[in-house]
Amino acid sequence: MSITEYESFLLDGIKAVQDWQAHWPAFSEDETTQIDFQQFKAIFKTFTKRLQENYPYFHPLYAGQMLKPPHPVAVLGYLTAMLINPNNHALDSSEATSKMEKECIEAFGKLFGFQTPLGHLTGGGTTANLEALWVAKQLHPQQKIAFSDQAHYTHQRMCDLMGIETVKIASTPDGTMDLSNLEVHLQADNIGTVVATLGTTALGALDPLNDLVALKNQYGFRIHVDTAYGGFYSVLAKTDTAFSQYQAIAHCDSVVLDPHKQGLQPYGCGCVIFSDPGVGKCYKHDSPYTYFTSSELHLGEISLECSRSGAAAAALWLTLQCFPLEVNHGFGPILQKTRQAALTFAQHLQESPTFALFLPPQLDIVTYFPQAASTQAISDEAERIFKSAMASQNHPLYLALLKVNAEKFKALHPQIEVNSAEVNIFRSCLLKPEHAAAVPQILASLHHHAAQSVSLAGSH
Numbered sequence: 001m002s003i004t005e006y007e008s009f010l011l012d013g014i015k016a017v018q019d020w021q022a023h024w025p026a027f028s029e030d031e032t033t034q035i036d037f038q039q040f041k042a043i044f045k046t047f048t049k050r051l052q053e054n055y056p057y058f059h060p061l062y063a064g065q066m067l068k069p070p071h072p073v074a075v076l077g078y079l080t081a082m083l084i085n086p087n088n089h090a091l092d093s094s095e096a097t098s099k100m101e102k103e104c105i106e107a108f109g110k111l112f113g114f115q116t117p118l119g120h121l122t123g124g125g126t127t128a129n130l131e132a133l134w135v136a137k138q139l140h141p142q143q144k145i146a147f148s149d150q151a152h153y154t155h156q157r158m159c160d161l162m163g164i165e166t167v168k169i170a171s172t173p174d175g176t177m178d179l180s181n182l183e184v185h186l187q188a189d190n191i192g193t194v195v196a197t198l199g200t201t202a203l204g205a206l207d208p209l210n211d212l213v214a215l216k217n218q219y220g221f222r223i224h225v226d227t228a229y230g231g232f233y234s235v236l237a238k239t240d241t242a243f244s245q246y247q248a249i250a251h252c253d254s255v256v257l258d259p260h261k262q263g264l265q266p267y268g269c270g271c272v273i274f275s276d277p278g279v280g281k282c283y284k285h286d287s288p289y290t291y292f293t294s295s296e297l298h299l300g301e302i303s304l305e306c307s308r309s310g311a312a313a314a315a316l317w318l319t320l321q322c323f324p325l326e327v328n329h330g331f332g333p334i335l336q337k338t339r340q341a342a343l344t345f346a347q348h349l350q351e352s353p354t355f356a357l358f359l360p361p362q363l364d365i366v367t368y369f370p371q372a373a374s375t376q377a378i379s380d381e382a383e384r385i386f387k388s389a390m391a392s393q394n395h396p397l398y399l400a401l402l403k404v405n406a407e408k409f410k411a412l413h414p415q416i417e418v419n420s421a422e423v424n425i426f427r428s429c430l431l432k433p434e435h436a437a438a439v440p441q442i443l444a445s446l447h448h449h450a451a452q453s454v455s456l457a458g459s460h
């Protein structure tokens with residue numbers, strides 16, 4: 001669809017809500033909330049101008065952090081439902097969008113292989129993980145929670161918040177959980193829950209979930225899977241062995257997915273799902289304001305948060321109607337493109353005399369660095385290219401830097417001299433399908449700036 005066609009649906013959405021509103025007696029807007037046209041025109045102009053102070057996340061030459069605008073369909077869903085502004089806390093406050101949310105959870109539950117999923121959307125991955133860890137604490141109050149040193153930083157923070165003791169598991173040089181180190185801790189520490197990450201935030205690395213499930217059967221602990229970034233790749237798990245770890249989610253206890261990362265949604269849309277609906281008992285509460293008037297499940301009864309955006313659920317529901325979680329239709333082809341972008345980009349970097357691949361990508365996050373003799377020289381060169389590329393008029397390219405521990409770096413690249421504690425390398429999240437076609441342009445720009453910064457450095 002063209003942008004004009006999307007805009008026409010936006011007007012249709014506004015009209016549909018107005019038609020719905022027309023079922024009730026007319027009233028006029030209070031004067032206290034009226035604003036003057038001319039005055040607003042000026043304010044809005046300032047506002048739209050200020051919004052230009054952003055990097056172009058929408059563009060394929062933005063190959064940095066995990067950022068992109070939502071799909072127009074999600075925007076349509078969000079804006080239209082937001083005119084009603086349902087609150088998915090209770091059915092009474094969001095009958096239509098609560099149903100949509102439950103259907104989305106059903107779809108995700110099926111994707112992950114959960115027979116009777118219980119879950120809901122959240123403001124984001126952090127709150128979703130908080131909730132899974134909170135349930136873990138309710139079920140095993142005396143036991144510790146373990147996660148690797150590559151797990152998202154908020155796991156430690158949330159455990160601190162809840163007074164849960166944690167165990168940090170070492171990672172192997174490829175960024176995945178070291179299961180032999182985990183086993184040492186399983187024997188020595190009182191571990192009740194292990195957090196596995198499928199798609200670490202820094203490297204997009206996949207913890208060995210199949211083997212972890214085998215350990216779970218042996219030692220008896222809960223597994224929480226944090227797949228906030230990479231969870232949508234489950235769609236490809238049955239047809240592409242690169243993603244076979246995702247099939248093991250079916251044997252885990254809880255999972256977190258962020259539709260606002262790979263799922264084409266605006267912020268904030270995270271999601272937590274439990275395989276055992278019995279965990280609902282952890283949430284018993286007595287809100288004095290409760291307006292739970294039906295006997296059906298209100299999402300607020302199984303959520304740590306109270307008010308939640310019904311518009312976020314509407315946006316996700318509408319998106320999943322257009323882009324189902326299927327291999328050959330909807331999300332499958334999108335993820336095949338982003339994956340292809342990462343593989344092609346990685347292959348070219350490997351063959352380049354100027355750059356080198358830090359690690360082969362397991363998802364669509366590519367980590368690489370400019371070739372140089374020492375870790376400090378690599379960092380200096382990476383920072384120079386980073387700034388030069390971003391400031392360029394003719395060859396703009398937006399990258400992101402990632403700090404890697406120098407010893408971990410050396411384990412993968414032993415020929416490079418270590419003369420700093422950390423190395424700054426590049427990390428490109430190729431999460432837009434348009435990245436696949438842009439790989440040659442990204443590479444050309446990288447080489448252009450690499451050559452330029454060498455000559456600049458030489459002139460000093």
Ligand SMILES: *Cc1c(COP(=O)(O)O)cnc(C)c1O
Nearest residue numbers: 124125126152201226228229258
């Ligand atoms: C992004 C991310 C989080 C945090 O999610 P937010 O939506 O940013 O709160 C947690 N875990 C992983 C693996 C992530 O990639």
